Amino acid sequence: MPHTASTARLPRAVVVSAGRAPARPSPALVRFVAALLLLMAAMLVAPRAFAATRVVFDIDLRDEIAAGRFDPARDMVGVRGGAAPLSWTRSLIAPAAGLGRDGWYSVTTSFERVPPGGTVPYKFRIERPGQGEGDAGWETGGNRAIELVSDEVRVTRAFNAPGAPISLSRAGTIERLEPLPERFVGARGVQVWLPPNYERDTQRRYPVLYLHDGQNVFDAAAAGAEWQVDETAQRLTVDGQIQPMIIVAVNNTTRRIDEYTATAMSRDGHTQGGQAAAYARYLIEQLKPAIDARYRTLPDAAHTAVGGSSLGGIMSLWLAVHHGDVFGTALVVSPSLWWDNEFPIRDAQKTPLPMSVPRPKLWLDMGTGEGAEAIRQLRKLRGVLYARGWASGDIAYLEAEGATHDEASWAARVEPVLRFVDRQFNAKPRDGNRQQRDPFPVEVRPPMPKGQGTY
Numbered sequence: 001m002p003h004t005a006s007t008a009r010l011p012r013a014v015v016v017s018a019g020r021a022p023a024r025p026s027p028a029l030v031r032f033v034a035a036l037l038l039l040m041a042a043m044l045v046a047p048r049a050f051a052a053t054r055v056v057f058d059i060d061l062r063d064e065i066a067a068g069r070f071d072p073a074r075d076m077v078g079v080r081g082g083a084a085p086l087s088w089t090r091s092l093i094a095p096a097a098g099l100g101r102d103g104w105y106s107v108t109t110s111f112e113r114v115p116p117g118g119t120v121p122y123k124f125r126i127e128r129p130g131q132g133e134g135d136a137g138w139e140t141g142g143n144r145a146i147e148l149v150s151d152e153v154r155v156t157r158a159f160n161a162p163g164a165p166i167s168l169s170r171a172g173t174i175e176r177l178e179p180l181p182e183r184f185v186g187a188r189g190v191q192v193w194l195p196p197n198y199e200r201d202t203q204r205r206y207p208v209l210y211l212h213d214g215q216n217v218f219d220a221a222a223a224g225a226e227w228q229v230d231e232t233a234q235r236l237t238v239d240g241q242i243q244p245m246i247i248v249a250v251n252n253t254t255r256r257i258d259e260y261t262a263t264a265m266s267r268d269g270h271t272q273g274g275q276a277a278a279y280a281r282y283l284i285e286q287l288k289p290a291i292d293a294r295y296r297t298l299p300d301a302a303h304t305a306v307g308g309s310s311l312g313g314i315m316s317l318w319l320a321v322h323h324g325d326v327f328g329t330a331l332v333v334s335p336s337l338w339w340d341n342e343f344p345i346r347d348a349q350k351t352p353l354p355m356s357v358p359r360p361k362l363w364l365d366m367g368t369g370e371g372a373e374a375i376r377q378l379r380k381l382r383g384v385l386y387a388r389g390w391a392s393g394d395i396a397y398l399e400a401e402g403a404t405h406d407e408a409s410w411a412a413r414v415e416p417v418l419r420f421v422d423r424q425f426n427a428k429p430r431d432g433n434r435q436q437r438d439p440f441p442v443e444v445r446p447p448m449p450k451g452q453g454t455y
Helices: 027-051 062-068 228-238 276-294 311-322 339-350 372-387 406-409 414-425
Strands: 051-059 076-081 092-094 104-111 119-127 144-147 152-158 173-177 190-194 207-212 246-250 264-267 268-275 304-310 329-335 363-369 395-400
Touching: 027 092, 051 076, 051 339, 062 363, 076 104, 076 395, 092 104, 144 152, 144 395, 190 228, 207 276, 228 414, 264 339, 276 311, 304 311, 304 414, 311 329, 329 372, 329 414, 339 372, 363 414, 372 395
Parallel strands: 051 152, 207 246, 207 304, 304 329, 329 363, 363 395
Antiparallel strands: 051 104, 076 092, 076 119, 119 144, 173 190, 190 246, 264 268
16 A cells, blocks of 8 residues: 555654663674665665676567578578687577567577677578588678677677677777888788877887787777787776887788798698798888887887787797897787697797897786687797797796687787886896706707798
8 A cells, every 4th residue: 555644653752861871882783784874885886886787689580581592491690709608619509589580580688797998709600411610601701799788789680691780999090101102911901009109209210019900999880800019008007007109000901811821731621821031022122111110119020019810810920939139029819729730839849049149028818718729829839949048937828717719819919018018128138048048059950840831
């Protein structure tokens, strides 16, 4: 029954005797009441602070069915993506939507944690018997993205249709450069992040970090997720936690697999890889001179770093091993060490290293969610590098608990990565010759390891 003024009874007055003080509550009671109030406050706040984002995927397959590309009696459709509970290796299957919605498929999931940047890359994939894990079944084009901006998000579109546009967030000054003429490799876009006060402090020169897969470095438009390098670098620089640096994001192309690998191997029925040397010439002989001419850089190896993830990770390792006189620091993030029967490890083990060049400083990492074999390979690489004369202080090594092979996991590691690069850029010079003991000096060239491709 609703409570009204006519039926409300006023509280009875409390009379206190003039001769006696009111009884004080016991300390135990005070503690109990305080704890109860804190618990009630936590219960009020918790649902909002830890609320999951519910995402509904409605997939329209009517055109695929009409064209004979999807058989409802045999095939299934699912969603894959780059943040839990989605995965790039396993589809979240969408059942048929039900009566009155022929050709539509729908599935609902919940994201318990918002990834850095608030976006999740995803794609629909048709699953059919015997298809395997190759390129078949995927939607055409790049990744689409979901923005986790409310308690419930609905994605409704046809298979192969473009995704909804996402809002882009950028921090600081980012310049887009015209692609350099095609020479060693195909032309590509380049973006340059400039540190705060670059335009004001005209006498200062800056170290440079080059990053592969440049489309994913500053915004999520290309891959559906980003590393948030600009936001993190801006915050750390403004707060005085790192010294200013220039960051160059080098876009990939459709030849990414070829350009980021030093040897060729058979994948998905055809040969791929083996153009790392050409891509290295582009970086060293074409792009770096252009950057050094346009911006106030510190061009020596001690103030030049390179980095990337996955295939970009093994490319960075290859550059450190073969061009340590150019890149004094390399970021080897979630490297694809499986490539060509672990060629990156064999290459690091056997390539002659000149004693006149200090060992490049290396950041090595892998997420434990990338699998036990990936962790084993990273540990093997670390052991090889120690045997080749790298000191323990020259290698930063991280096994990131629970991290997987995706942009969200790499974005979460950008801050420690930038801190590592900053330490190398600002370290005192030392004589590398007194530190290194190389079992393969440059004068002695052992035969290269067996494997596909040209060394």
